[in-house]
Amino acid sequence: MGSRTNRNTIPAAGPLHGARFRRMFRYTWPLHVMLLPAVILVLLFQYLPMLGIVMAFQDFKPWTGFTGSEWVGLDHFRSIFERKDSTQVIWNTLIIASLKIVFIIVIPVAFALLLNEIRHAVYKRTVQTLVYLPHFLSWVILGGILADLLSPQSGLVNRVLHDWFGIRPVFFLGDGNWFRFTVVASHVWKEFGYGTIIYLAALAGINPSLYEAAEVDGASRLQQTLYVTLPSLVPIIVVCTTLELSNILNGGFDQIFNLYNPMVYAKGDIIDTFVYRVGILDQQMSFSAAIGVFKSVVSLVLITAVYRIAHKVANYRIF
Amino acid sequence: MYHKTPSYRIFSIFNHLLLAFIAILCTLPLIHTLALSLSGKAPANANLVGLIPIDFTWDAYDKTLDNPDFLRSLYVAVIRTVAGTLFGMLVIFLAAYPLSKHGSAFRSRQAYAWFFIVTLLFNGGLIPTYMVVQKLHLMNSIWALILPVTVNIWLLVLMMSFFRHIPKELEESSLIDGAGHFRILFRIFLPISMPAVATLSLFTMVFHWNSWFDGLIYITQARNYPLSTFLQTILVQIDTSQLSTTGQDMQNISNTTVKAAQIFIGALPILAVYPFLQKYFVKGMVLGAIKE
Incomplete structure (x- = not known):
């Protein structure tokens, strides 16, 4: 009886309860079931570890657990900025990441502009195929190739530098400054091609009548590029830059881990590799969890800020 | 008209050469x-x-394929890639369907969406995740390499956007005919979205084949490493530590060709699927990146 009266009294847009809720649920329960596996997995492997960050505020020992470990407050966070090794690591990360961000914006934009001038479709596609390829290979493979290629004694690169230009062997992976250069250069090698895709798509979307008008006005191709193409690309460049900025604390774990060695720790060690070494190899779990939390918080702030900017500038949304 | 100007012709020749x-x-x-x-x-x-x-x-390849450790890790990698892709696609396919519904048809959609988005913004980090895997007794199990990485939010978004492009009328008419959501998903959406499923499967396969770090921390017996982890330990861990020392290890030198063969076999599956991959990823990436 109650449900019957409910059905009559509740307005269509009202809150869900009683019979309306039941009717709704009869329609939607399979949808909840479909989401169940994904929800369980995300709860277990994403949300549960979030609870684990309490260890960053404890002197966590695996054998005493979360309940038995001593509470130390912000001590670990303080020592992040006091310990020499961790401050160095933060600097390294900032330097390497910002260099990467600059080059991975500039080079793909330039490359996309040049590629856009090629009219021969097969030629264009071949170039694209070749430059996209490294993106799909892992840093283990690329690291193995680079270690061989850049070796001071036997590497092909140093052989060419020596035989053709008479340059003495360069320790690409053994000298701190050269290591940074190698990291940025090899990152560009792996990712610049893939980065051009988005700009090529934007270029294809430019209204052709803009070019026709410019042509009628007597603009040369260079002028067309400067005054039509580039301004049309600005929104997408802004979006990509802001999105890249959220990576400012990501030096690229996979890459660094597969290229570095104790010789270049001083200049090449980044936050993520440091967390791994200190946390898992040295078992200083609390300290390394604190660095992880620090990184997450900074990234969270950056991503939120950057996302807002991207939303304002170019109406960009994920969901 | 600019194509015919001499300066543009010179630029064009130079440009072709540079890009090549x-x-x-x-x-x-x-x-x-x-x-x-x-x-x-x-x-x-x-x-x-x-x-x-x-x-x-072919000596180096003969030697590599005679190495039982290499074959064993190749086997683990194949199992991991196949199982990880099948399982991952099933979970993502199921989850993307409710998320593709409009908020008026599925009231909880927004709550679920935020539940997933939060994980993009914040995560517990390496050590706590490691401890969860340990506590769940997944260490040394192939599932440690699959379960934590199954729900990839970007793939979920891609699948969801694809579902949204399926005409609403298809679903409505089947609802009227009395089909439930599961029947609609598997009988109507699945056949239509085969291209999308194929694309996302390729992405997942490449991801699983290339993953090496989880093998390093979650698998403690070196003989059960997947191929990428195996390659990581033999190629990188030895090589970079000896790069800067003056005299190179003799054993290392004699292994040059074998190492190269191992690298190439490791890259081969990616090279093999690359033509198919290339057909789709441009579309997928642009779809995920810009929405009007």
Whole structure:
């Protein structure tokens, strides 16, 4: 009886309860079931570890657990900025990441502009195929190739530098400054091609009548590029830059881990590799969890800020 | 008209050459590795090999494929990739359907969406995740390599956007005919979205094949490493630590060709699926990146 009266009294847009809720649920329960596996997995492997960050505020020992470990407050966070090794690591990360961000914006934009001038479709596609390829290979493979290629004694690169230009062997992976250069250069090698895709798509979307008008006005191709193409690309460049900025604390774990060695720790060690070494190899779990939390918080702030900017500038949304 | 001007013609020739040069430069390292793996030991050790194999031989490949450790990790990698892709696609396919519904048809959609988005913004980090895997007794199990990485939010978004492009009328008419959501998903959406499923499967396969770090921390017995982890330990961990020392390890030198062969076999599946991958990823990436 109650449900019957409910059905009559509740307005269509009202809150869900009683019979309306039941009717709704009869329609939607399979949808909840479909989401169940994904929800369980995300709860277990994403949300549960979030609870684990309490260890960053404890002197966590695996054998005493979360309940038995001593509470130390912000001590670990303080020592992040006091310990020499961790401050160095933060600097390294900032330097390497910002260099990467600059080059991975500039080079793909330039490359996309040049590629856009090629009219021969097969030629264009071949170039694209070749430059996209490294993106799909892992840093283990690329690291193995680079270690061989850049070796001071036997590497092909140093052989060419020596035989053709008479340059003495360069320790690409053994000298701190050269290591940074190698990291940025090899990152560009792996990712610049893939980065051009988005700009090529934007270029294809430019209204052709803009070019026709410019042509009628007597603009040369260079002028067309400067005054039509580039301004049309600005929104997408802004979006990509802001999105890249959220990576400012990501030096690229996979890459660094597969290229570095104790010789270049001083200049090449980044936050993520440091967390791994200190946390898992040295078992200083609390300290390394604190660095992880620090990184997450900074990234969270950056991503939120950057996302807002991207939303304002170019109406960009994920969901 | 600018095509006919002499200055543009000169630029065009220069541009064609430059792009060809860059494109070839990008692939040279891979070609060098291939050449090295097909060369005889002596020229390889004397650093004579450039881009063409010298004293052509399959020796390095024979040796690699005779190595039981290598075969074992190859097997683990194949199992991981196949199981991880099948399981991952099932979970993502199921989850993307409710999320593609409009908020008016599925009231909880927004709550679920935020539940997933939060994980993009914040995560517990390496150590707590490691401890969860440990506490769930997944260490040394193939599931440790699959379960934590199954729900990839980006793939979920891609699948969801694809579902949204399916005409609403299809679903409505089947609802009227009395089909439930599961029937609609598997009988109507699945056949239509095969291209999307194929694309996302390729992405997942490449991801699983390339993953190496989870193997390193979650698998404690080296003999059960998947191939990428196995390669990581033999190629990188040894090599970079000896790079800067003056005299190179003799054993290392004699292994040059075998290492090159192992690298190339490790890259081979990616190269094999690359043509198919390339057909789709441009679309997928642009779809995920810009929405009007």
